Amino acid sequence: GAVVSQHPSRVICKSGTSVKIECRSLDFQATTMFWYRQFPKKSLMLMATSNEGSKATYEQGVEKDKFLINHASLTLSTLTVTSAHPEDSSFYICSALTSGNRELFFGEGSRLTVL
Amino acid sequence: AQKITQTQPGMFVQEKEAVTLDCTYDTSDQSYGLFWYKQPSSGEMIFLIYQGSYDEQNATEGRYSLNFQKARKSANLVISASQLGDSAMYFCAISPSYGKLTFGQGTILTVHP
Numbered sequence A: 001g002a003v004v005s006q007h008p009s010r011v012i013c014k015s016g017t018s019v020k021i022e023c024r025s026l027d028f029q030a031t032t033m034f035w036y037r038q039f040p041k042k043s044l045m046l047m048a049t050s051n052e053g054s055k056a057t058y059e060q061g062v063e064k065d066k067f068l069i070n071h072a073s074l075t076l077s078t079l080t081v082t083s084a085h086p087e088d089s090s091f092y093i094c095s096a097l098t099s100g101n102r103e104l105f106f107g108e109g110s111r112l113t114v115l
Numbered sequence B: 001a002q003k004i005t006q007t008q009p010g011m012f013v014q015e016k017e018a019v020t021l022d023c024t025y026d027t028s029d030q031s032y033g034l035f036w037y038k039q040p041s042s043g044e045m046i047f048l049i050y051q052g053s054y055d056e057q058n059a060t061e062g063r064y065s066l067n068f069q070k071a072r073k074s075a076n077l078v079i080s081a082s083q084l085g086d087s088a089m090y091f092c093a094i095s096p097s098y099g100k101l102t103f104g105q106g107t108i109l110t111v112h113p
Helices: none
Strands: A004-007 A010-014 A019-027 A034-038 A044-051 A068-073 A077-083 A090-097 A104-108 A112-115 B003-005 B008-012 B019-023 B022-026 B033-039 B046-052 B062-070 B075-080 B089-094 B107-111
Touching: A004 A090, A004 A104, A010 A019, A019 A034, A019 A090, A019 A112, A034 A077, A044 A068, A044 A090, B003 B089, B008 B019, B019 B107, B022 B075, B033 B062, B033 B075, B046 B062, B046 B075, B075 B089
Parallel strands: A010 A112, B008 B107
Antiparallel strands: A004 A019, A019 A077, A034 A044, A034 A090, A068 A077, A090 A104, A090 A112, B003 B022, B019 B075, B033 B046, B033 B089, B062 B075, B089 B107
């Protein structure tokens, strides 16, 4: 089946630095990808919808200047957490929607820890 | 706007028994999809089952079945013959258009030997 890969799976960074997380569809083209954030034992909260070649659509309450999303190709969307702080520590998960039969696949998730 | 409510923070079941995980939803959309995902401790989201709002028959996928009661706005997941590997967090989700999901709070299922 289709595979969505996230990289890195785990990242630890210092407060104030920026971190980039990649979401890549390995064997299909995805014009639309979604980014979620999940705190431990909590629900997944949609952060933004990433559309190839256009600006991302952010959910209410999500800081677009802090969470930069770029979807420059049909197989890659990136989430950059800028000037990260400890409260940004979380599990970030992406999903990708196939163009044809409209199936949805999730990445393995990326765990960010900000010290 | 859509909302999913899972009222069971945790559930316990004996191996080989069946278990029902509750899910109720609220939406103003006429057409929508309901999903169940399993999330083991590794964090990956594993798709289990899907029910379309216009599907008249309850969805089934192997040991998973979805008890869809549209008038009551409920979409409970039934797992038959539970296995130790079923222990995980389970999420119910709704989508008015394919891809953009609203998740419930989740239910942690523990299967006892």
